[in-house]
Amino acid sequence: MPENKIASHLTQNTSLASAIHSWEMYLADQGRSPNTIKAFLSDVRLLAGFLPEKTAIGKITTKDINRFVDWMEKEREVPSSPKTLARRITSVKSMFRWLHHYGVLVVDPAEKVAARSAISPLPIVLTPREYDEVLLAADRHRRAQKPDARPYALVYLLLTTGIKKSETLGVLLEHLELDLPDGPQVFIKYPTPANRYKERKLSLPLDWVPAFEEYAAQYQPVDRLFPWSPRRLEYLLEDIGNEAGLKKHLSFDMCRWTCALNDYRTGEEPDKIRQKLGVSKIQWRELFIKLKQLAGDK
Known part of the structure; x- marks a missing residue:
């Protein structure tokens, strides 16, 4: 309508x-x-x-x-x-x-009502050492007697792209472009018009591709990149966090914030980080405040 x-x-x-x-x-x-x-x-x-x-x-x-x-x-x-x-x-x-x-009201009575910003607690992120330990724990599954590249393919994707849980579940194999001249990419797509502004193409690390190929050969996904329930993937992250000796709960959100923080610390332009995360300029205001606090900036 x-x-x-x-x-x-x-x-x-x-x-x-x-x-x-x-x-x-x-x-x-x-x-x-x-x-x-x-x-x-x-x-x-x-x-x-x-x-x-x-x-x-x-x-x-x-x-x-x-x-x-x-x-x-x-x-x-x-x-x-x-x-x-x-x-x-x-x-x-x-x-x-x-x-x-739509012209129902000549004057918007809520326009001059002051908006409120509720800054929630700072997110928990991985330290550089914990980051390495998580990837090592995931990589050990690739080298096991019965190799399993799924943990590494998932964790490394999250830590380098910063995509959300819902976005991870929505990635199809056809959204991967691994042979582009400028390097491999993943296309984050949304089914509804209201979320089209979040769609974006993200670069993938070159060394993620071999892990993906191992994973694809082992699990042979047909449509979705990770054809499991959200809870199953959450358990997988939790297991890797435990194996890495973390005292914190490894989650999709922790990986997302760790990715953003790493990009910020390496000097990436703030607006490029915003675009990478797929958030609006309004949402970014609070996120950027938190990011600077996490980085120790004043």
């Missing part, structure tokens, strides 16, 4: 509850994940519950939304954490921005 068609029946006199229902249809049409839609709807329904019943969207003011934010932060029986508060404000601003964009 065309985006403007979803909002075409709405007016300033439409109730907030009805507008929320139309926004739900819009989010689904944009290919947002069920979990994202569920979180967004939960946030804006909280606003609907805070305002008088059947409040028309054209009657909602910036003052109303700011009172709602204050209530969530200070007066609600279970106050929102900084991270949850930031997300809820973002959800409300997103819905009203949509209503304004």
Whole structure:
């Protein structure tokens, strides 16, 4: 359904509850994940519950939304954490921005509501020594009496590309280009239009290719690069971390942050790191702050 068609029946006199229902249809049409839609709807329904019943969207003011934010932060029986508060404000601003964009509202009442940034704790990364120990532990499986290149192919891919768990699971064999003049690459693709901005081609280390070829000969994957469940691959990482003697839990997220930190420490341009990670400029603000803190920069 065309985006403007979803909002075409709405007016300033439409109730907030009805507008929320139309926004739900819009989010689904944009290919947002069920979990994202569920979180967004939960946030804006909280606003609907805070305002008088059947409040028309054209009657909602910036003052109303700011009172709602204050209530969530200070007066609600279970106050929102900084991270949850930031997300809820973002959800409300997103819905009203949509209503304004399609001409339902002449003025966006949420535009001047201050966004909040909740800086979460610093991520845990591998030290240079731990990085080497992890790769050595994975490589020992390649040299075992019954060779298994899967751990090394997975761990080395994560530590050098920084791709997320969902992206790893989505890599198909056809997304690998191993014979390019400029070196091997992997194409990170997304099925939904809303996530197309995250798509990118990433360089692969030359010495990853032999490990991949060994792995492919041993497991003979047909479609997906790693045709296992997320949990199975998480267990595999955990096992390698234990074999490497780590006191921390080796995870997809730890590999991603370690990759970004290594690139930053070797002098890679920040925007190139952002593009490599596939994050927006807004998301990058907080990530870059953390990256500099991890690197010991002031």
